[in-house]
Amino acid sequence: MAPTHDANVAPEPGARGLGAAECGPAAGQAATPALEVRNLTLAWEDSETPTVSDVSLAVAPGEMVCLVGRSGCGKSTLFHGMAGLTTPVSGSVLLHGEDVTGRPGRVSYMLQKDLLLPQRTIMANVCLPLTLAGTPRAAAREKAEPLFERFGLNGTQDSYPSELSGGMRQRAALLRTYLMDNDVVLMDEPFSALDALTRQDMRSWFLSLVSDLGMSCVLVTHDVDEAVEMADRILVMGGNPTAGVPSGIVGEVDIDCARGQRAEWLLTPASLEAKREVLLLLG
Numbered sequence: 401m402a403p404t405h406d407a408n409v410a411p412e413p414g415a416r417g418l419g420a421a422e423c424g425p426a427a428g429q430a431a432t433p434a435l436e437v438r439n440l441t442l443a444w445e446d447s448e449t450p451t452v453s454d455v456s457l458a459v460a461p462g463e464m465v466c467l468v469g470r471s472g473c474g475k476s477t478l479f480h481g482m483a484g485l486t487t488p489v490s491g492s493v494l495l496h497g498e499d500v501t502g503r504p505g506r507v508s509y510m511l512q513k514d515l516l517l518p519q520r521t522i523m524a525n526v527c528l529p530l531t532l533a534g535t536p537r538a539a540a541r542e543k544a545e546p547l548f549e550r551f552g553l554n555g556t557q558d559s560y561p562s563e564l565s566g567g568m569r570q571r572a573a574l575l576r577t578y579l580m581d582n583d584v585v586l587m588d589e590p591f592s593a594l595d596a597l598t599r600q601d602m603r604s605w606f607l608s609l610v611s612d613l614g615m616s617c618v619l620v621t622h623d624v625d626e627a628v629e630m631a632d633r634i635l636v637m638g639g640n641p642t643a644g645v646p647s648g649i650v651g652e653v654d655i656d657c658a659r660g661q662r663a664e665w666l667l668t669p670a671s672l673e674a675k676r677e678v679l680l681l682l683g
């Protein structure tokens with residue numbers, strides 16, 4: 401059986417992190433998690449053993465959780481299950497308390513690749529989920545237009561994806577995700593395809609956006625430094641599904657520093673200690 405860790409108690413909102421502080425209820429009041437996973441076990445059809453076993457976790461409103469784990473341990477598989485793209489062997493997924501297990505389209509899921517359609521303009525791309533869901537085109541554009549500036553995309557409405565930089569395409573993909581009217585977003589290595597400088601800019605921009613909009617996020621990353629820089633809390637996944645050992649959450653590390661003070665904190669021994677804890681959990 402995979403090692404498991406009980407990460408199913410969302411931290412008290414406001415404990416740390418600008419977004420959590422701004423979006424949470426009064427201190428002491430228990431909040432319904434934005435997203436909750438209860439004892440989720442997932443298996444691919446062609447596999448004899450589950451890839452992910454008995455995972456429980458909770459994300460508080462406005463919280464940024466980073467999920468780290470070795471390649472192949474099942475992070476994307478877990479995201480598939482959380483986004484309702486696969487039906488679990490057992491367990492459930494709750495969005496603001498509502499059971500959304502096996503129901504795609506409720507929890508937004510943004511992949512490493514931006515998946516913008518090359519033959520459509522940026523405006524058409526970001527509006528696509530809305531128009532597919534039946535929103536008239538004009539209404540979708542009206543909803544999207546005011547957000548172009550906040551997403552750093554002003555002037556790109558009529559451009560095509562090939563005319564944009566990698567960072568801009570990722571911002572367009574994020575705007576498309578955000579327009580689905582979901583404040584809970586799963587992001588699978590969203591910055592890994594970008595060059596180092598753009599990646600750094602995107603992290604800062606993304607953190608301020610998340611705080612402004614009160615989004616709750618789970619972000620998969622291979623990069624422990626990225627996790628320490630961005631997360632309110634880091635969950636570490638362990639196991640080896642290819643060797644028949646299902647993965648689970650093996651531990652978590654709290655980042656005890658508000659997002660607004662992160663740049664200075666990263667220069668302190670406390671940040672190195674947080675990184676060391678994550679590396680130890682990764683084994």
Ligand SMILES: Nc1ncnc2c1ncn2[C@@H]1O[C@H](COP(=O)(O)OP(=O)(O)OP(=O)(O)O)[C@@H](O)[C@H]1O
Pocket residue numbers: 444445446451469470471472473474475476477478641642
């Ligand atoms: N569509 C699929 N069908 C069958 N098996 C799959 C599928 N996707 C992933 N797997 C298997 O599930 C296991 C976990 O893969 P997964 O992609 O979830 O890991 P990961 O932690 O996200 O890896 P990485 O960090 O390299 O992206 C692997 O053994 C993989 O072969």
